[in-house]
Amino acid sequence: xxxxxxxTLLDFGSVQIYLARHFGFCYGVENAIDxxxxxxxxxPGKRIFLLSExxxxxxxxxxLLERGVQFLQDTNGKQLVPFESITKEDVVxxxxxxxxxxxxxxxxxxxxxxxxxNTTCPFVEKVWNRSEQIAKKNYSVIxxxxxxxxxxxxxxxxxxFNTPTVVVNDMQDTVALSKYITGEKSPDEFYNEFKxxxxxGFDASKxxxxxxxxxxxxxxxxxxxxxxxxxxxxxxSHYNLSEATIEERFADTRDTLCYATNDNQTAVYGxxxxxxxxxxxxxxxxxxxxxxxxxxxxxxxPTYFINTEEKxxxxxxxxxxxxxxxxxxxxxxxxxxxxxxxILLTSGASCPDAMVESVITKLVSFYDATITMEDIINEFAx
Ligand code: SF4
Numbered sequence: 001x002x003x004x005x006x007x008t009l010l011d012f013g014s015v016q017i018y019l020a021r022h023f024g025f026c027y028g029v030e031n032a033i034d035x036x037x038x039x040x041x042x043x044p045g046k047r048i049f050l051l052s053e054x055x056x057x058x059x060x061x062x063x064l065l066e067r068g069v070q071f072l073q074d075t076n077g078k079q080l081v082p083f084e085s086i087t088k089e090d091v092v093x094x095x096x097x098x099x100x101x102x103x104x105x106x107x108x109x110x111x112x113x114x115x116x117x118n119t120t121c122p123f124v125e126k127v128w129n130r131s132e133q134i135a136k137k138n139y140s141v142i143x144x145x146x147x148x149x150x151x152x153x154x155x156x157x158x159x160x161f162n163t164p165t166v167v168v169n170d171m172q173d174t175v176a177l178s179k180y181i182t183g184e185k186s187p188d189e190f191y192n193e194f195k196x197x198x199x200x201g202f203d204a205s206k207x208x209x210x211x212x213x214x215x216x217x218x219x220x221x222x223x224x225x226x227x228x229x230x231x232x233x234x235x236x237s238h239y240n241l242s243e244a245t246i247e248e249r250f251a252d253t254r255d256t257l258c259y260a261t262n263d264n265q266t267a268v269y270g271x272x273x274x275x276x277x278x279x280x281x282x283x284x285x286x287x288x289x290x291x292x293x294x295x296x297x298x299x300x301x302p303t304y305f306i307n308t309e310e311k312x313x314x315x316x317x318x319x320x321x322x323x324x325x326x327x328x329x330x331x332x333x334x335x336x337x338x339x340x341x342x343i344l345l346t347s348g349a350s351c352p353d354a355m356v357e358s359v360i361t362k363l364v365s366f367y368d369a370t371i372t373m374e375d376i377i378n379e380f381a382x
Pocket of ligand 1: 026027028029096121122123124217218258259260261289349
């Protein structure tokens with residue numbers, strides 16, 4: 001059945017909120033949170049560690065810390081608690097992004113059963129399986145993802161275990177990589193240009209002759225498509241291939257974005273069909289999928305990326321995050337004077353729905369709304 005991606009209008013009279021048809025929590029995040037809290041309940045008195053942030057959501061991570069959970073690493077892989085202090089009596093939870101084989105082995109060697117409290121999302125594992133399948137057919141793997149993101153580090157490690165692997169961050173990287181495929185650049189330069197992003201023993205003179213592309217699950221769909229298309233085109237032209245023979249050198253991996261990324265991004269395209277004054281995107285500031293929703297909205301209208309309703313200081317002031325510059329900024333008069341004010345609203349895959357509700361409540365509180373939140377809920381319940 002064709003999915004509906006048109007937004008839902010929450011009409012409070014002087015403020016109209018258009019809510020994306022698909023937003024917020026995905027299966028993988030709900031599953032990870034369930035397992036994490038169950039683990040706490042099942043292990044009273046034990047030390048419980050999370051390998052890194054459970055998901056990129058500050059509230060969820062703060063709740064876990066409050067329940068006594070400790071982080072072993074920060075989100076960039078910096079060690080917060082030394083592995084040497086971990087014993088086999090401890091519990092270590094693997095986050096939804098998964099982890100590298102090296103870390104898994106390290107924990108196993110201490111006696112930690114990593115499979116017992118593993119919240120790796122099945123959609124991330126699907127990417128690992130896809131890379132393994134093409135590796136068995138002697139393809140190298142190109143991972144499109146943010147090199148320092150936990151999920152990309154994990155996917156890189158799993159792919160690199162099976163086959164030569166390299167990570168591209170964006171189109172610029174992909175264009176640069178193409179020059180090694182066509183021979184425009186000497187393979188010797190590859191090792192410097194892609195430093196820290198290729199597997200041990202990667203041979204730039206032969207490992208780019210036959211490959212497949214997989215993605216971090218939360219990239220921007222239009223970017224992943226453009227990157228795969230460019231690489232395919234380069235292979236067709238360089239090796240004189242056709243659609244019929246392309247598989248000789250370019251594996252059909254199909255898109256490895258997850259359903260939630262696809263649905264939330266497509267719902268934003270649906271949302272942007274509506275003329276509005278501004279957009280608000282709610283989610284963790286280090287959340288990849290949320291930043292892509294922001295990117296899409298920014299192209300069309302003023303967009304404010306916030307991680308809690310508290311960032312809406314007043315009717316005039318909002319503190320929001322510029323993820324390009326990685327800094328929080330303050331904007332005054334973000335709400336237009338003329339009513340009705342039309343606001344587009346969505347949230348990332350690791351943002352609880354309650355947070356979106358709080359944002360709506362806060363916005364509505366600035367107006368003499370003739371309709372209450374309860375009225376709206378009843379309207380949808382009818
Ligand atoms: S965004 Fe997708 S891959 Fe990531 S946890 Fe959610 S469902 Fe899994």
